[in-house]
């Protein structure tokens with residue numbers, strides 16, 4: 574683990590893991606697959622391929638609930654995460670909910686997994702935001718079989734330009750530039766490092782990594798959205814602009 578941001582993020586997530594246990598248990602218990610802070614149903618967003626019998630790698634699985642949802646629908650997931658503390662929570666939920674799948678303690682920018690061994694690589698706020706896209710997306714391509722899918726969900730491009738420097742939620746002013754966006758270190762984030770790049774760069778990166786872009790889903794908060802426990806944005810903001818986005822790509 575040579576990269577400074579990987580070390581910093583491991584420390585931050587090991588320290589923060591205790592705050593994610595309740596949310597993890599709630600999500601493990603959910604019947605319906607739903608995405609992001611609003612839990613927008615999969616039946617609406619349609620991000621996933623047919624799951625029966627497919628090999629899945631979740632890159633930055635955290636407490637492991639996405640892998641659990643997929644395993645219940647017939648997929649064979651492997652959860653990979655950089656934080657031993659998050660994986661310990663995932664393992665405790667496997668015991669609590671009686672559902673087991675492999676958990677690997679590793680960096681999604683350098684996953685210790687064989688080439689072409691998965692049909693789906695997925696990340697909800699895992700590698701999608703915590704890994705350098707120029708490192709993890711080519712690795713996701715390496716792990717996928719031809720025709721395999723990459724699906725990832727995270728902060729929207731617009732939110733990364735409008736999150737205030739000192740606090741949340743997202744505002745209505747562009748507070749940082751589009752050009753040069755890549756690496757984000759928020760004050761009070763214990764040195765944790767996030768990543769985001771503009772849409773044009775993401776399309777080029779996906780294509781040069783061997784993917785065809787299938788969709789970019791910029792979704793809004795539902796009509797009946799409750800104010801989120803995670804105050805990334807107000808409901809009003811998220812009815813006007815996308816606070817999150819989901820990418821779908823297919824390995825050529």
Ligand SMILES: C[S@@+](CC[C@H](N)C(=O)[O-])C[C@H]1O[C@@H](n2cnc3c(N)ncnc32)[C@H](O)[C@@H]1O
Pocket residue numbers: 579582583586593597632633634635636637638639653654655656659679680681682697698699700703704
């Ligand atoms: C918000 S969680 C996302 C996982 C899950 N959807 C959840 O909400 O519990 C972010 C996860 O990304 C993991 N992560 C950060 N950097 C990583 C890296 N380089 N490789 C793998 N996982 C990483 C963190 O350890 C953390 O568990």
